[in-house]
Amino acid sequence: MYSEKVMDHFNNPRNVGEIENPSGVGTVGNAKCGDIMRMYLDIDENGIIQEAKFKTFGCGAAVATSSMATELVKGKTVQQALEVTNKAVMEALDGLPPVKVHCSLLAEEAIHAALWDYAEKNHIQIEGLERPVNDIAEKEEAPEEVY
Amino acid sequence: MSKLIYLDNAATTQVYPEVLDAMQPFFTEYYGNPSSIYSFAGESKRAVDAARSTMAEFLNTTPEEIYFTGGGSESDNWALKATALAYKDKGKHIITSKIEHHAILHTCEYLEKEGYEVTYLDVDENGLVSLEELEAAIRPDTILISIMFANNEIGTIEPIAEIGEIAKKHGVLFHTDAVQAFGHVPIDVQEMNIDMLSASGHKINGPKGIGLMYIRKGIKIGSFIHGGAQERHRRAGTHNVPGIVGFAKAAELAKRDMDKRMKYETQLRDYYISRVEKEIPYAKLNGDRVKRLPNNTNFCFRFIEGESMLILLDQKGICASSGSACTSGSLDPSHVLLAIGLPHEIAHGSLRVTLSEKTTKEDIDYTVDELKKIIERLRSMSPLYEDFVKKQEAGQKLA
Numbered sequence: 001m002y003s004e005k006v007m008d009h010f011n012n013p014r015n016v017g018e019i020e021n022p023s024g025v026g027t028v029g030n031a032k033c034g035d036i037m038r039m040y041l042d043i044d045e046n047g048i049i050q051e052a053k054f055k056t057f058g059c060g061a062a063v064a065t066s067s068m069a070t071e072l073v074k075g076k077t078v079q080q081a082l083e084v085t086n087k088a089v090m091e092a093l094d095g096l097p098p099v100k101v102h103c104s105l106l107a108e109e110a111i112h113a114a115l116w117d118y119a120e121k122n123h124i125q126i127e128g129l130e131r132p133v134n135d136i137a138e139k140e141e142a143p144e145e146v147y
Numbered sequence: 148m149s150k151l152i153y154l155d156n157a158a159t160t161q162v163y164p165e166v167l168d169a170m171q172p173f174f175t176e177y178y179g180n181p182s183s184i185y186s187f188a189g190e191s192k193r194a195v196d197a198a199r200s201t202m203a204e205f206l207n208t209t210p211e212e213i214y215f216t217g218g219g220s221e222s223d224n225w226a227l228k229a230t231a232l233a234y235k236d237k238g239k240h241i242i243t244s245k246i247e248h249h250a251i252l253h254t255c256e257y258l259e260k261e262g263y264e265v266t267y268l269d270v271d272e273n274g275l276v277s278l279e280e281l282e283a284a285i286r287p288d289t290i291l292i293s294i295m296f297a298n299n300e301i302g303t304i305e306p307i308a309e310i311g312e313i314a315k316k317h318g319v320l321f322h323t324d325a326v327q328a329f330g331h332v333p334i335d336v337q338e339m340n341i342d343m344l345s346a347s348g349h350k351i352n353g354p355k356g357i358g359l360m361y362i363r364k365g366i367k368i369g370s371f372i373h374g375g376a377q378e379r380h381r382r383a384g385t386h387n388v389p390g391i392v393g394f395a396k397a398a399e400l401a402k403r404d405m406d407k408r409m410k411y412e413t414q415l416r417d418y419y420i421s422r423v424e425k426e427i428p429y430a431k432l433n434g435d436r437v438k439r440l441p442n443n444t445n446f447c448f449r450f451i452e453g454e455s456m457l458i459l460l461d462q463k464g465i466c467a468s469s470g471s472a473c474t475s476g477s478l479d480p481s482h483v484l485l486a487i488g489l490p491h492e493i494a495h496g497s498l499r500v501t502l503s504e505k506t507t508k509e510d511i512d513y514t515v516d517e518l519k520k521i522i523e524r525l526r527s528m529s530p531l532y533e534d535f536v537k538k539q540e541a542g543q544k545l546a
Binding site (some may be wrong): 007010011013016018027031032033034035036037038055056057058059060062063 | 175450451452453454455458462471480491492496527528530531532533
């Protein structure tokens, strides 16, 4: 079902983890649908992404797209990172099954959400960046624990 | 793949060598059509008759009430659609439950489009239908109650005899989808007042593509597959002789070994459950602890998603299944897990492990050992787990 690249990024995900005091962090997705991605970015004073880390709750494709997205934004400028679209992530993974395309959209949104947070923290505007629809950073926390 | 631990016996089972041996002659040697008149076809006919008797005896009914079909889904479709059609003058109301197999639920949805009314009963947190609610749902125009014998995902065994009694008392037909239960637990259609029952061959170490429907004498439902005069004019199509023979052989073996098998599987099942509960935190058993199929286990592991778990288990040679959205092809997790009241995000992290009599304690130990590592790994990557841990730490600081 998955390409070799997807399996590789699922089995050996790059950049899993957290960044302490990140320049920007964004969480997107919906636990109801089974996917949540959180992306941490460390951006230097020149606007270059020095480090990217992620944590993901979701299927194989969700993990692989998050992993690939972090790889693709590392070393890029904020503007270049905006060009890391879901298509770019999918292509880099040699494609995704049709039912998993939404995972790549989520990866794109995770990047945007982290950049949005970075922009807000630094009171700057990033041209062409809109707040992602599925940004859940500001929403209420996870539902009640049932056990 | 070197190692294979097959723990998805609710999906399908291995055909037993004895079953295959019984089937074999009916492919190349006795390939005659049982409906033919010449003596060469006699062997095939006798084999089908014998198989029918085996099935009848197994269910405590007569051979004339056993109809071979193409499988469980066909039987379910037949029971619902043909009953709806035959009894539409009496009424157009059907009662079923929210945790039925899709062969029932999607057929009910189809019937709703055709002007029928369906009541989908809720179940409790263990997946049990309430007898009070069932009885209260019966109306003068109710023509059929269809409640599954045992659930395919969480293994809960419904109070079938009690439901049969209620149906009888109110003069409503009672069908049960027994695909998961047939051959695994005792079924007596007389004692349980069952009017129609669906069963399938490949869930009991028989071949795929063969099933049966038991239809009590006197029930007027017509054909679902129209054509030839097979199956007392009720199910057309040349008999799948090897399939029927294999199904009956599997049923014979299931009957012979049932007590032993139930005891063995129950013990192993409870061993798996206790190891998981002791060794994996934030795990919840789904389904009833006691009223449960001997070979079924179903857990939700919080903060992680089912498909990821399945892929990693597969890499360790372990076959299991999940009710997560990603494995169903939709965005919603299993309707059964939602019906027992689980929130979406928890239902996404379910894992069904279904045993066979050939599963060993070593298989279970290996599986739990690997599962522990897999869950730990996925949790270490999960933002939900991260939030949960941080919240707990904050709570401890406050305290």
